Amino acid sequence: MSEEHDMPPTTSANDTTGTTDAAGTEDTAGTPVDDIAELRKEIDWLDTEILRLVKRRAEVSQTIGATRMAAGGTRIVVNREMDVLARYRDLGPEGRKIAMALLALGRGPLGR
Numbered sequence: 001m002s003e004e005h006d007m008p009p010t011t012s013a014n015d016t017t018g019t020t021d022a023a024g025t026e027d028t029a030g031t032p033v034d035d036i037a038e039l040r041k042e043i044d045w046l047d048t049e050i051l052r053l054v055k056r057r058a059e060v061s062q063t064i065g066a067t068r069m070a071a072g073g074t075r076i077v078v079n080r081e082m083d084v085l086a087r088y089r090d091l092g093p094e095g096r097k098i099a100m101a102l103l104a105l106g107r108g109p110l111g112r
């Protein structure tokens, strides 16, 4: 369970507003164009981690659901699902979609 997933500490590609690359080229956000490759590496790493965590979350949720149902319980626990939706409220409508997708993944192939 305790593997290394590397990447951070983040490269100082962030917070470079106002700086330029060797050619003095910046994008409109003030990020040197040279930093884009570095930032893309971070995005690729983040996506790998997010996918790993989403898969693990689905696995844990399906285990809980199967265990509860085998014991005669319900497939869904509404108040827990409300808590999950609330956690993603910060992100607005897209956060709701993410939370709904996570909950659907937790129900497994039969829950969709």
Ligand SMILES: C=C(O[C@@H]1C=C(C(=O)O)C=C[C@H]1O)C(=O)O
Binding pocket: 060, 061, 062, 064, 065, 075, 076, 077, 078, 080, 081, 084, 102, 103, 106
């Ligand atoms: C995982 C559980 O079972 C279901 C799945 C949930 C989830 O994926 O977060 C939350 C509530 C339940 O509907 C649980 O009860 O904790």
